[in-house]
C-alpha cells in the first residue's frame with residue numbers, strides 16, 4: 001500500500017514523495033535549539049521488541065526507517081541518550097553532528113557514532129565526569145562538560161544553540177532523555193510512528209519515562225500531520241508549552 005496522506009495542517013509537503021524532507025519550522029529560539037523528537041512505538045506504547053537495553057530494530061517497518069533517515073537529514077544535529085548508544089551502532093550521514101548525553105561515558109568508543117566522523121561526535125556529560133574516562137573520550141570526540149553530577153539540560157541546550165550554532169536538533173530518545181527534556185519545556189515537536197504491533201511487558205520502555213508531570217497535569221499536543229502506510233501511522237505533533245490540569 002502506498003504512503004497516504006490522512007491529515008496535513010502544514011504547508012511542508014506539497015507532494016507525498018517529499019514527506020519529511022523539508023520543514024517550515026518556526027524560527028529557533030535564541031537560547032536553545034528548536035527540538036523535535038522522533039520515536040517509534042507499538043500500539044501499546046512500547047519502544048522495543050527485543051531485550052530491554054537492546055536495539056529498537058524491528059519496531060518500525062520500511063517507511064518508518066525511511067522517514068527516520070529523512071528526519072536525521074533535515075536536522076542540524078541529532079542527540080540521543082547513553083543507553084540508546086549502548087544498544088547498537090548508531091549511523092548518521094557523515095556530515096551530521098551527533099551528540100550523546102551521558103553521566104558515565106560507559107559505551108564503546110568504537111561505536112560508529114564516533115568512528116564514522118570523530119570531528120562531528122560530541123559527548124555531553126557533567127563536567128565532573130571521572131577524569132580517566134573523560135580523557136579517553138577526548139581522544140575520539142568533542143567533550144562538552146556542563147553541570148555537575150548530571151548534565152544541566154537547559155544550560156546544555158543554550159550552549160548547543162549559541163556556541164555550536166545548532167538551530168534544529170533532532171532528539172532520538174530514548175524514553176529517559178525524553179522524560180528529562182519534556183518537563184523543562186525543551187521539546188517542541190514529536191514525530192511518532194505507531195506500528196501495528198503489541199508487545200506488553202512492564203519493564204519495556206515507553207516513549208517518555210521519568211517522573212512525568214505532577215498529578216493531573218499534562219501537556220497538550222496539536223496534530224500537525226498524519227500519514228499512513230501498511231497499517232503504520234506517522235503522527236507529527238506540536239508540543240504545547242502551557243501545562244494544563246485535567247478535570248477531576
Ligand SMILES: NC(=O)c1ccc[n+]([C@@H]2O[C@H](COP(=O)([O-])OP(=O)(O)OC[C@H]3O[C@@H](n4cnc5c(N)ncnc54)[C@H](OP(=O)(O)O)[C@@H]3O)[C@@H](O)[C@H]2O)c1
Pocket residue numbers: 038039040041046047048052053054055056059080081082083084085087101102103104105106124125126149150151152153172173174175176177178180205209
Ligand atoms: N523505539 C524507539 O523509537 C527508540 C528510540 C530510542 C531508543 N530506543 C530504545 O530505548 C532504550 C534506551 O532508552 P532508555 O530510556 O533506557 O535510555 P536513554 O534515554 O537512551 O539513555 C539514558 C541515559 O542517558 C544519559 N542521561 C540521561 N539524562 C542525563 C543527564 N541529565 N545527564 C547526563 N546523562 C544523562 C545517561 O547515560 P549513561 O547511562 O551513559 O550515563 C542515562 O542512563 C534502548 O533499548 C533503545 O534501543 C527506542
